[in-house]
Amino acid sequence: MIRVYLLAVAVGTSLFAAxxxxxxxxxxxxxxxxxxxTRIPSVEVLHxxxxxxxxxxxxxxxxxxxxxxxSIAERxxxxxxxxxxxxPNPVPPAAFCADRAVRFATDAKAKSQPQWNGWSPSANNTRYQSTQAGGITIDGVQQLKLKWAFAYDGDTTAFAEPTILDGNLFTGSAGGVIHALDAKTGCIRWTYDAKGPVRASIRAVSRGKGYSLLFGDQLGWFYSLDAATGKELWKKKIDEHDAARLTGSPVEYEGTVFVPVASWEENRASSADYPCCTFRGGVAALRVRDGSVVWRTYTVDVPKQTGKLWGPSGAPVWSAPTLDVARGLLYVTTGDNYSPPATATSDAVLALDSKTGKIVWSRQLTPGDIFSGGCSRQEIACGPDFDFGSSAILVHSGNRDILLAGQKSGIVYGLDPMRKGEILWQIRVGKGSTNGGVQWGMAADGQNVYAAVSDLARARVQSNDPADLRTSNLDPNEGGGLYAIRIADGIKAWYAEPQHTCPAERPGCSPAQPAAVTVTPGIVFSGSVDGHMRAYSSEDGTILWDFDTAREYATVNGVKGRGGSIDGPGAVVVGGMVYVNSGYSRQNGTPGNVLLAFGTD
Ligand code: HEC
Structure with missing residues (x-):
């Protein structure tokens, strides 16, 4: 009795007490x-x-x-x-549309319009938009002008790629507010408050009558909303781990939604008393209907304690899965292990059976990569931190299928999906680093795969000034560049040098190009940490259009708007408009809070 009682007290205080x-x-x-x-808000201000x-x-x-x-509970x-x-602050009435009805092409009155639904317009993750759907030509792109700017109230980062469907725009935000906007004017139709920040793209899935909006947040919750009203249909916590987060966008096929699962345990482990590490990366397959689990696959086994450490751990999936309907497979790319032992599934491309979740094959590109904030503290041999943060891209070239994978190592691979991901070719595009190499996503047309280079260079700074929150300075001259690589043989087609436009007075500026790339016939879009969004000719890499987003904006919703670094998502091209997010305070980039809409007419 006594022992049971003591155990209960110990567990109660360490784990369950708020x-x-x-x-x-x-x-x-x-x-x-x-x-x-004066530069730090006082306790009275915080109260x-x-x-x-x-x-x-x-x-x-x-x-x-x-x-x-x-921990989340401490926060x-x-x-x-x-x-x-x-x-919270109410939305100013003037920011709402006069007509707040969300209409879809299935409604009798609405006419079917081009779309960009989820991370990529197609489930093979090419991030390719046809001219018919994108409505942007080589002549048109040079005429692009800012049509409207929308600002996320109180945010310092704008990192959710919008989904556009029948003239409606759906997007998340760092503040966790989901917005349904009019894609042409930026007025608001409805908002919904998620529990945590939402950076994953929203996937709209038809329910016959109307659509469900599916997305995950940075606290591990996954949601289904009714697209017409913003009302919650269901939500569920995908993973009980406190550090779980859903960064990669979901994909859907025939009533099942595939949710990639990642975490911030790598950072959590910087705390000296944290038992590193116990998070297991993976994918959850849920029924769109009610969120019930079809299958759940983990990339590593259940961790065990050895000395002070727990393992295996990590191998998170923080990019959108790629569907191969013909083979019944789902390809996912994985990150590093967080603690020993290293597993064969980290820094790898995995092929999962889409019906059962079973790992059919695994192609590891960097073995033995263990990395977390606990490395130095725990005397583990660490690094090189070469996760995959980009989705694999499935393309057809000549008479074969090829899987394209770009890694933080700075290497782009052509893999053979017929032979368990055997390497067909590889090409180095960057030096590789903690911030990429290739970071958030490549794009491919019939000819080439386009890989933007991050190689963001940071120098640690340790300031004695408590008001100086920077942990590092960005090198304004290092990083960046854009490669076009022939899909057939992995040979470089062209290379566009990074542009050095960082003004001396702008901290958090770098030519690095970590953001995902987008392609539409003739044009490649790539953004950079210096805040520029550029359109390059897909023929030879010449710059067709260049817009510096790092400035202030008068916004359609009346909230103070500022652009900053472009990092994370890429341009969304649809219906003659180009949507761009600007502002990214992580990695000591330039903060900002805007969604910008460009158009030609
Ligand atoms: C290393 C020093 C430091 C620590 C530790 C720190 N803060 Fe701050 N905090 C700052 C500074 C500096 C600012 C002003 C930042 C700015 O305006 O850019 C700030 C701003 C804030 C703000 C205002 C942000 C806004 O949106 O206007 C809040 C809220 C806040 N801190 C909460 C907290 C809480 C809660 C904790 C403890 C969990 C904490 N801070 C710990 C230095 C610190």
Whole structure:
């Protein structure tokens, strides 16, 4: 009896007791916020802020680096202790559309319009949009002008790629607000508050009458909303691990949605008392209808404790899966292991049976890659941190299928899906680094695969000034570039040099091109950390159009708007419009909070 009782107490205090917000504040925040420093909001100021906004600041705002070593419960407790519990700022009435009805082509009155639904217009993840659907020609692209700007209230990052369907635009945000906008004018039809930041693309799936909107958030929750009203149909936590996050976009096939599962445990492990590491990457297949589980596949076995460490762990999936309907397979790319032992499934391309989730084959491109914030502390041989953050692209070339995979190592591979991913060719495009190499996504047309190079260079800075939150400075001269590689044989077709346009006075500026690439016939779009979105000729890489997004905007929703770094998603080209996100405060890039819409007419 006594032993049981003691065990219950021990478990109760360490695992289940909600942390006290005041304690968390003293330990994690007071050191800075109780200083008499005009550049740090005082405790009184924090007490007047809505708790929801404080939580947002911790989850994906200016306090992100501070919060990375905190559990979700600690974040919630401190936000709730500090902040007010008033409802958040209401959307200004003028930001809403006069007609707030969301209409689809299946409605009698609406006419079918071109679309961009999810991470890529097609499930093979080419990020290729036809001229018919994109409506942007080589002549047209040079006439592109800003039509409207929309700002995410209180955010420092704009990283959710919009989905456009029948003139409706659906997008998430770092503040966790889902917006349904009019794609032509940017007025709001409805909003929905998710639990955490939403960067994954929204996948709209027809229910016969109307659509369901499917997406995941950065706290591991997955949602289905009714597209017409924004009402929740169902939601569920995909993974019980505290550090789980859903970064990659879901894909759907015949009533099943495939959800890639990643985590921020790599960062969580920087905390000295954190038992590193226990997260297992993978994919969840759910029924679109009700979210019930069809199958759940993990990339590594259940971790066991050895000394202070737990393992295996990691091999997260943080890009959109790629469907191969003909072979009944789902290709996913994986990241590194977080702790020993290294597994054969990290930094790999895996082929899963789409019906059962069974791993049919696995092609590892970098063996032995263990990386986390705990590396230096735990005396593990670490690195090189060469995850895959980009989806595999399935294309047909000549008389064969080829899987294209671009890695943070800076190498692009052509793999044979008929022979368990055997390497057909490989080409180095970048030096490779923690921030890529190839980072968020490549694009392919019939000829070439287009790989933008990040190679973001950061120099650590350790400031004694508590108001200086930068952990590193970006090198304004290193990184960037765009490669066109022939799909048939992996030979370089052309290379466009990085542009060096960082103004001396702009911190967080770099020519690196980590953002996903988009292609439409004749034109390749690639954004950079310096805030430029550029359109390149797919023939020879000459620059056709260049827009510096890092500036202030008058926005259609009346919220203060600023552009910054372009990182994460790529341009979305549809119906004669080009949509671009600008602002990315992670990795010490330039913050910003805007969705920009360009058009030609
Ligand atoms: C290393 C010093 C430091 C620590 C530790 C720190 N903060 Fe901050 N915090 C700052 C600075 C500096 C700013 C102002 C940043 C700016 O305006 O860009 C700030 C701003 C904020 C803001 C306002 C952000 C906004 O959106 O206006 C909130 C809320 C906040 N901190 C909450 C917290 C909480 C909660 C903790 C503890 C979990 C914490 N901070 C720990 C330095 C710190």
């Amino acid at each position: 942390p006290a917000g005041e304690e968390v504040f003293k330990q994690r925040c007071a050191g800075c916020h109780e200083q008499n420093n 007047r802020m809505p708790a929801a906004r404080i939580l947002r600041t911790l989850n994906w705002g200016v306090m992100g680096n501070v919060a990375y070593t905190m 919630e407790a401190v936000a709730s202790y500090l902040g007010t519990h008033d409802p």
